Amino acid sequence: MARAGGSLTRRGLRGREAELEELQALIASVARTGSGGLVLIQGEPGIGKSTLLAEVVSGARAAGFSVGVGKADELHHIVPLSSLAACVLHGDQPLLSGDAFADLARNHDQRIWLVERLAEAIEARAGSVPVLIGLDDVQWADPLSRFALKQLPTRLRTSPVLWLLTARRDPSGPAEEVVAAATGNLPTVTVPLGPLSGAAIDQLVGDTLGAAVDERVRDLLDGAGGNPFLAVEMLAGLRTAEASDELVPPGLVVGVRGRLRSLQPGTLRFLQMGAVLGRSFGFHAAAALCGRPAATLIEALEEAVRAGLLDDDGDHLAFRHDLLRQAVYVDIPPSARKALHREAAHHLVSAGHQPIDAVPHILRGALHGDEEAVGLLQRAADDVLSVTPGLAADLMTRALELVPPALPLRFTVGERTILSLTRAGRNREALLAGDRLLAGRPPLEVFSRLQAALGGALWNMDLAGELRRRAETALAMGGATPEIGARLAALHALALSRDQDLVAAREAGEAALRAATAVGDREAHILALSGLGEIAQNASENAVALGRFAALSAIDSAFLPEEVVAHLHMDDFEAGERLLSQAADHAGATRQAMMLWAQGQHDLGLGRLDDADAGFMTMERLEDEVQIPVQQVNGRVIRSRIALLRGDREAALEHLVAARERLAAKPNPGNTAAVRFLEAVHAEADGDIGLAVDKIRQVQRQGVFMRWRLLRDWVDSAIRMALRGAEHALAEDLAAQAQAHARRNAAVPTATGIAAQALGLVKNDLAMLERSAELLKASPRPLVRAAAYADLGQALLAAGRKRQAVAALTHARGTFAESGAHAAAARVQHALEGAGAGSHGAAAKQRPVRPVHGWGALTASEQKVARLVAAGHTNRSAAELLVVSPHTVNTHLTSVFHKLSINSRVQLANLVMTLPDS
The missing domain is CATH 1.25.40 (Serine Threonine Protein Phosphatase 5, Tetratricopeptide repeat)
Incomplete structure (x- = not known):
């Protein structure tokens, strides 16, 4: 509560002892345990949030924390990452150098990639010293900083990083969103600041006046309502009034307007220009708005600082408190404010600032038909499109509103608005905007451009x-x-x-x-x-598809996931793995979630069920973060099948429910077919063969190509359901599709082997099933091979060839078990026991069930991640060694901490030290 240029002093933090003690305890806990935490200090303007933040920061710095503190600004809340920039660039040891941060902001093209890079920098620092990152006035944080704040605390929960935020009360505001995202993932504390007690106010009076308070002053202070800033301003105004023998009116007028009346007219105008520019502003910018040379305003600046209204750090001027700026700002007539904001925007651009810096002023000052403002909004939208597409869409929408319907410019702006909305995933808005423009009967050339611009939105909406x-x-x-x-x-x-x-x-x-x-x-x-x-x-022309997608990814690396999956359809997992490794080295160059989809398909194909499940889980999380769901239905379908293969019926049902929910939001034919097939699998597992067959028929009605994209590796399951339901014609139809697919992909062992398996099942042809097993020896897909050997073993048993049957079934059981498909292995084991293979059965029953908690509960990949992290690796360095995404490492690490019931990397390292080497 001290101010520059004034005599007001502070003897301790008045009236906030309990809150400070709580926060000091949290600082000590973070340092001691090595785990993260998040604090939100909330209250009305002037209630002491910033003061408490400063006190906590001081204590953390004294405790050995590396500290970065920033402040969001009301008029600068649009510039991407501007709020967090101060947190990572300021302090005794900045988390990032200015050049590194500029390079980060300049070269990334995805929000997720940028957040991961920030996480790496913070994680690296936290590896040697606890870190505190503080951000004042989060309610004004820019969109990209808000996005990062919703991801980073959870991402860094296993490191000693304390996030300390302040915000005004707003149940639906950015601060609450950040807390909600962290809740359940790391300790979160909300510290509400209410009015100061009478005793604390008395202490403030003593700090200021150094004397007993008479009734007149006490009555005056009642008007502050326990707000320390207002109380201090009243006391300062009281001293000013007493010195000039003026009457002292109640309210903030005492602290601000009372002093403003005593200022020179030129000083008052200078302050008003500064208030238009924002809480923090440049001296030259304010001088330009005043229309005077900077040298002539030095006296005004000095007077404003002496009056305790401005602080001067040598680079920028800043109102000492937001309430001071607002008090000055509201005294400017509204029409004048609007004009001044337009002038401010023009000056900033003329002075070489980026268009985005002028946008807050454009939004407050632009008039309908202002083509200069429209141009600046378009340039700003272009600059931020790759970083915050939602913001770019908002800017273009505003630009379109400023263009009168009669101007041809409206169609040009409209086209770019459609594209920005589509990029932001706001496809329905894009379509509505396009149709409104088309209703204006544009010229044919414009009509064509608008329809082309709408193509992406229509495709994304499955229309x-x-x-x-x-x-x-x-x-x-x-x-x-x-x-x-x-x-x-x-x-x-x-x-x-x-x-x-x-x-x-x-x-x-x-x-x-x-x-x-x-x-x-x-x-x-x-x-x-x-x-x-x-x-x-x-x-089903896999080789042709590979050629197309390879050519596509050569032009635009964003399509690399499609090329990876195309290689997998050709059974070329080595090429797929090389591409995945390349993508890991250039994570900012492609779509993160879709690369995880490709990685999940790769792991699933190779029978790595644990890794595949983690990959699809991470993919869904990233899609949720950017709010652009693409593969969530299919991801849940696959995860449900994985759970059934493992024998986890509860998880399988949870995924089925989630898949149905996501289907309701994106009910295209492919998603519908996938969910119907999954429902068939669940119905079969429940013993309801009639329902299972009905669901398979529903899949068939979705269209030839759509069902085959789904069934190419799962057709054997569908055929078995049809045969169990005595629906031989359906089984024959499915087998015929497999034959057609194999003819188009004769060089793909999986395709030809599955076709032989399908035919063998339908015709009950032992020779064909033997051929299937032989063909699939060349397939890289172990689960496909295991299913074929299981079918062969059953057929051999029926033919009375017990020895060969036991060998085939034993091979199938071992392959299923090696992949973690223990439920499938158990079904094969049951067949073995039916064949009298008792010794094999005894061995199988001795297989330990994976526990739910403890080291034994970890998957093989989780154990690898745990050991690497315990050895001091960051998420990125561990990911590089394992050739996976850092996001996947984060998913594994989350599971590790849950299963081990620990909260920090320090605890993990201590636990791993007690384990035997392996």
Whole structure:
């Protein structure tokens, strides 16, 4: 509560002893245990949040913490990462150098990647010393800082990092969002600050006046309502008033307006210009708004500092408190404020600031039809699109509102608004904005551009039929430029990839690719290759699909996950692993969640069920973080099947429920088929074969290519259900699909082996099942091989060839068990026991069940991660050694801490030290 240039002193923190003691205990706990924590100090303006924050920071620094503290600003709350920048760049030992931070902000293209890099820097520092990161006035934090604050505390919960935030009370505000994200993952404490007691106010009076308080002063202080800032300002105003023999009115007027009246007119105008610029502002910027040379305002600056209204740190001026700035700001007439904000925006850009720095002033001062403001909003949106696409979409939406309907500029701005909204995942808003623009009957060339811009939103919303109709209409009407015509043709082919006539779709895609190549349009080229890849994949032409997706990822590395999965469909897991390793080295260059999807598919194919489950879990978390769900239905379907293979029926049911919930939000044909198939698997496990067969029939009705994308590796399960339900025709249909797929992929052992297995099951053909097992020896997919050997073993038993049957079944059981598919292994074991293989049965029953808690509960991957982290590795260095994503390491580590009932890396290291070497 001290102020620059004044005589007010502070003798301790008045009236906050209990809160301070609680926070000091938390500091000691973080240092002692090595685990993280989060504190939110809440209260009304002036209640003492910043003062308490400063006191806690001082104590933490004295306790040996590395400290970084920043403050969010009301008028600077848009610039991406501006709020957290102060936290990581300031302090005795900044967490990042200015150059490193600038490079980080300049080169990343994904929020998740940036947050991970920040986490690595903080984690590295916390490896040697506890860290405190404080941010004052979180309610004004910029969107990217808010995003990071919702991820980082949980990400760093196992390191000694204390997050100390202050905010005004707002149940639905950013601060509450941060606390909600951390709750349940690390200790969180909310410290509400209420009014000071009368005794504490008396202490403040003693600190200020050094004398007993008379009734007149006590009555005056009652108007402060226990707010320490207002009380201090009243006391300061009281001294000023007494010195000039003025009457002292109640309220903040005493502390601010009373002093403002005594200022020179030039000083008052200077303060008003500063208030327009924000709590913190530059001297030259305020001088420019005053319309005077900076040298002529030195006297005004000195007077403002002497009056205790401004602080001057040599680089910036700052109002000593937000309430001071607001008191000055509200005295500016509203019309003048608006004009001054427009001037401020113009000055900032003229002075070389980035457009985003001017945006707060544009939003407050722009008038309808202000084309300069529209241009600045567009430039700012371009600058932040890759960092905070939601903010970019908001800026473009505002820009569009400023453009009168009659201006041609409206269509140009509208097109970019559609693209920004689509990038932000706000597809429905994009479609509504586009349709409003189209209702204005734009020229044909503009009509074509808008329809092309809407293509991404329509595709993301699974409206392939509507996309096809719009593309065909725009192409038929003509008037498009060659580039837009090529994009429309490519979008048309992409829409046709969901149609039944894939031959026509392929022809359209080839034509679109030729057009894109001819005009040299990158966007059209990407769309055409994407469409052709989808078409080939839906037609079960794996080699062709691989060629398309490889060409696509060569142009845009964001499509690397599609190339990885295409390699897996060719049984080329080595190539897939190389690409995954490359992606791990350049994590900022592609889609994090989709790379985890590809990694999960890779691990699943190789029978690494624990790793696959962790990968799909991490993928869903990342999709939730960016609020753009893509593969969540399929991820849950696979995780449910993994749980059933393991024998965890409870987890399998939880995943089924989650898959149904996500299907309701994204009910496209592929998702519907996946959930219906999963329901069939669960019905079979429950013994309801009739329901299982009905669900398989529902899958069949989703379309040939859609069901086959789902069933290519799981068709044997569907055939067994059909046969158990005496639905032989359905089983034959499924087997025929497997045959057709194998003919198109004769060089893929998994495809040919599954086709032989399917035919052997349907025809009850032992020779064909033997051929299946032989073919699948070349397949890299152990679970597929195990299922084929199990079918072969059953057929051999039925044929009376017990010795060969036991060998096949034993091989199947061992392969299932090695992958962790213990429920599947148990079913094979039951068949072995039925065949009289008693010794094998005894051995199988001795397999220990994995416990729920303790070291033995950890999966093999979790144990590797635990040992690396215990040895001092960060998430990134552990990920590099294991050739996985740091996000996957974080998922494993979360599970490790839960299973071991520990909270910090220190505890983990101590526990691992007690384990025998292995």
